[in-house]
Amino acid sequence: MTDADSPTPKFRRRADARPDEVLDAALTLFGQKGYAATSVAEIAREAGISKGAVYLYFPSKQAILEGLVKRAVTPISARALEQAALAHGDLRTALPAILGVIAEAMNDPKVFAVPRIVLHEAVVAPEIAAFYRDAVLNMAMPAVEGLIAQGVARGELRPVDPEMTIRSLMGPVVIHIILSEVFGVTPKGGLDLKRLVDNHLDILLNGLFTPPGGDNA
Amino acid sequence: MTDADSPTPKFRRRADARPDEVLDAALTLFGQKGYAATSVAEIAREAGISKGAVYLYFPSKQAILEGLVKRAVTPISARALEQAALAHGDLRTALPAILGVIAEAMNDPKVFAVPRIVLHEAVVAPEIAAFYRDAVLNMAMPAVEGLIAQGVARGELRPVDPEMTIRSLMGPVVIHIILSEVFGVTPKGGLDLKRLVDNHLDILLNGLFTPPGGDNA
């Protein structure tokens, strides 16, 4: 189009929003078809711009993936730190809260899409996995581990190993999502996250086995 | 490579183990670089045969992937069913045994490679995921769920939800492996599966929290 010198462009060149639109498009498509099976042309089409324009904002297809992870990751680790800082004292209410927040977040496909893509591309692009590890896992996990360690120190928790316990805490939620999203193994009644979290918390609080002596809450 | 110094025989004869050699090569490469990034030519080279020969045994690249999963899957589901049948009565010893066996199995990269690849290709080849679901998950999970349900009925376990509880049981092991294998998040001291399982079992047996009235060790 040669409409270069049009005065008062009714349609602004929203140049600044462009990269985000590209990322939105990529998120959708990578989530649907995977990174390898998504072409740059499709991303461009989905974003409503030309193929060439994509390369104005990202030097390569892989850079889009990195940008995607980067964008998704920043707020997450921030929130995780907040929550950890928030919780002092009562882990009996803090842990359920944390677990609930995480479960609900992961339940949003838009949010789950990023770790899923990272999981997907980790083998082929280890730097993506490394980045995710550094930006998310290594930020959020120590925070929760600290909470657990404090709980142990305070005597609120039994003398468990914090570094392992976080896996006992989070693992069930993660595997529940993976089973459903990746393998289509959904419980009868649907992916009922509350049901999972409630049952899991029940076990964490009261143990799995019936106490020898006998009467639970 | 294990190539003996045979005088370059242009035609080696059917080892009859050929398909398995192709699968071994594919397992290695898929595990290293992912399915999409591995070319049939590379598989052939790794297997020590020509590109064309691969197509003598597998009609397509995807068929190699399927063969891989099939080969890995058959013994696993068989063993899982055995173990479940074996365990009657004392879940206090059966569950730790099952968890230990699974953890140890997953710890072998040769074994973990297949679920990892499946996880990887699930998005792009849902029939692989479906096959794995049908051949492994839907075989093994109900068996363990049955065990849990029996334990509840017998009063050995607290009245938990078996379908959710299996996730509380297995999730920590799975995430521990994923964290390490995929993201390189390994605890100080290495991927110590015994440490994880022991801590997890401790929580399952005794709960996470200090009992209200009580004094634990």
Next chain:
Amino acid sequence: MTDADSPTPKFRRRADARPDEVLDAALTLFGQKGYAATSVAEIAREAGISKGAVYLYFPSKQAILEGLVKRAVTPISARALEQAALAHGDLRTALPAILGVIAEAMNDPKVFAVPRIVLHEAVVAPEIAAFYRDAVLNMAMPAVEGLIAQGVARGELRPVDPEMTIRSLMGPVVIHIILSEVFGVTPKGGLDLKRLVDNHLDILLNGLFTPPGGDNA
């Protein structure tokens, strides 16, 4: 070629005639070596573009073949219908005219190439043959058959079978071309189409045999 001596422009710009250039190249090569023996790479080279560019205009090699037939076919059936409509009344002049036009057209290798290719690919790509049949034969033949039927009705022609007579009309021209183009059986004196048509018309007008009574024109 019409390549100007431009200083090796890596990217020539869309001539907009590109698809036609590809078809021209394909026509030449298919005619020379047949469809199966012509690679897309060769077509691209002949057209002066890259292999990939061919796929910008045609989704597959077969689509090129189809495009070729389509392009050649449209004007032909149109012209045939015109001519049929034109001729009323005097078949003694109309038939020679039609035959002459067809013979001359077929004599142009550019025109004959397409039916030849179709003949060639009919076995392996029946939809090509079907398309040609629907677009050319089923359009043109009924028109001529109608002419013949009218001639019979009007008493201008003897009571012949129009559907068979069109074969007596056209067959000699077609076989003359095939003999020459395909088998290299050319009469002494060259492929003299006028000589063929004149002799054929002579037979049609006067019969092959000497009339019983005796004296011809």
Next chain:
Amino acid sequence: MTDADSPTPKFRRRADARPDEVLDAALTLFGQKGYAATSVAEIAREAGISKGAVYLYFPSKQAILEGLVKRAVTPISARALEQAALAHGDLRTALPAILGVIAEAMNDPKVFAVPRIVLHEAVVAPEIAAFYRDAVLNMAMPAVEGLIAQGVARGELRPVDPEMTIRSLMGPVVIHIILSEVFGVTPKGGLDLKRLVDNHLDILLNGLFTPPGGDNA
């Protein structure tokens, strides 16, 4: 019969018949799918022998094609020459006989298969076409042309051009078969060769047009 001294082996090693079986298989498959689309493996399978065995009798795939043509061609040209020699004097009965024989022969798919294949492969293997030309066309056509020339000399035929007239004679039959076999253009009532030949002969004998002075039915 030279098979005199075979000691009646119940299972003869029909080694001599093998090449013919290969040719039979090839004839079937080439006719069905074309030369290019038929693999040597398929020919071997159809012939009931191994791929390698094919190469015991024919040095290459193309040699099979040549063998096919050679085998089909020899008897044809022989018969044509016989018939031409047979006919002296009365062309009014000889020509219809010849036309009838040829039409009937071509109507047998087994017989038509070879010229069809030749037509098909002529572009890509001109030596096949050349061979067919030399062995069939250049043998049979001059014979018939001679007949025509004699007829003219004798005054039985009008003073036509023999070399062109053979095309007027045969063309309609050939095109009738091609239209039906290749393009699926079959007259209502089926490929009725007698109907075609009768109509064609009627035209040859009596002309197409109503005689000027005359009174036809």
Next chain:
DNA sequence: CATGAATGAGTTTTCATTCAT
């Protein structure tokens, strides 16, 4: 003689990236 496993060149097709406009 006969087999069929093995080869590897060659084919079609895709797509990340470039660059003239």
Next chain:
DNA sequence: TATGAATGAAAACTCATTCAT
């Protein structure tokens, strides 16, 4: 800035031919 035509380097797959057995 923005476009999208053009590139060309792979990749999956086929198959005529060879040769150890």
